[in-house]
Amino acid sequence: MARILVVDDEIGIRELLSEILYDEGHTVELAENAAQARAARLRSRPDLVLLDIWMPDTDGVSLLKEWGSQGLLDMPVIMMSGHATVDTAVEATRIGAVDFLEKPITLQKLLKTIAAGLARPVVTSSLVAAARQPDQRTELTQPLTTTPMPGAPEPVAETNNSLLGSISLDQPLRDARDEFERIYFEYHLGRESHSMTRVSEKTGLERTHLYRKLKQLGIDSSRKKNTST
Incomplete structure (x- = not known):
């Protein structure tokens, strides 16, 4: 992509x-x-x-x-x-x-x-x-992990990093990309309470393209209703 x-x-x-x-x-x-x-x-x-x-x-x-x-x-x-x-x-x-x-x-x-x-x-x-463009080039040279000082708290991983780890790297690129996009859009839908306007702004996709992408990935874009009694 x-x-x-x-x-x-x-x-x-x-x-x-x-x-x-x-x-x-x-x-x-x-x-x-x-x-x-x-x-x-x-x-x-x-x-x-x-x-x-x-x-x-x-x-x-x-x-x-x-x-x-x-x-x-x-x-x-x-x-x-x-x-x-x-x-x-x-x-x-x-x-x-x-x-x-x-x-x-x-x-x-x-x-x-x-x-x-x-x-x-x-x-x-x-x-x-x-x-x-020092920001783009220096980011690539930064270490991915750092060793904490003795007694220092463990670094906090970014939200949903564990979900990304569930994507198999042994599958074709298109399938892996679809899995990532599904996680990506479900994350923003949940974060924005399924507001398509806010999700559109966050992801940078026009609403028509956003709806099409969600449908393509099999994601329900409707607001989740509380079914508990």
């Missing part, structure tokens, strides 16, 4: 791509222009970006150059356009895009290109990215 940022000024394209990617198990963030894309990129690095070339404020190629010059192009970017020329596609690839999709985009081509993009390592041309 990957976090994918979709940048396109056409609402129909954004909704179509988000539906497809959600159904494939990805987490999707949408941006309708370069300003929203910049804000999303600064909040956290996506695993992959689908970036439209022709946008009203700043075109996709200019945004790609901007990210490259700032050391923020440390994720695979796939350009999209229905009117781009070969020269434009070549320029985008030269700047740092990993591939190019021509609209209308077929489902098979979309999924194949995304899978290839996620599997392809991306190396930035600058060390600025490391300086701009």
